[in-house]
Amino acid sequence: MSSVSDTYIENRQRVQPTHTNNHASAHGGNVVKWMDEVGAMSAMRHAGETCVTARIDELNFKRPVPQGDTCVIESYAYAAGRTSVRVRLRAFRESPRTGDREGTTDSHFVFVAVDGDGEPVPVPELTAESDRCRELRAAALEAEPTG
Known part of the structure; x- marks a missing residue:
């Protein structure tokens, strides 16, 4: 059993010319892939x-x-079903010289745990025992799309 904060990952990708569209910004498909x-x-x-x-x-x-x-991707699991894990994902643009950040993209993804044959398998309960865990979970739930 893991906690929300155990799943927190922040990753960075420097936006190179091969990652860009005709407007010299990260192609949306690359951001989604990251x-x-x-x-x-x-x-x-x-x-x-x-x-x-x-x-x-x-x-x-x-x-x-x-x-x-730099494209910074923030990710953490905030809820679990029987075989699924809901993950909050946010992307930011970050200046490599100053570290100044601005939010660019926001979403929630659902992943399914699978075995070696690609069949769904159960996932454990996700806990939120610390203040940080509860804050992350609450922020994810508040930002979830409705409907």
């Missing part, structure tokens, strides 16, 4: 099993991540 990869890591930390993407809820691009900036 979010999916880090989200799966958070889900696997909790499940202790391989996890695959089952659903992406409301992926909102609020502003671009310019070439040369």
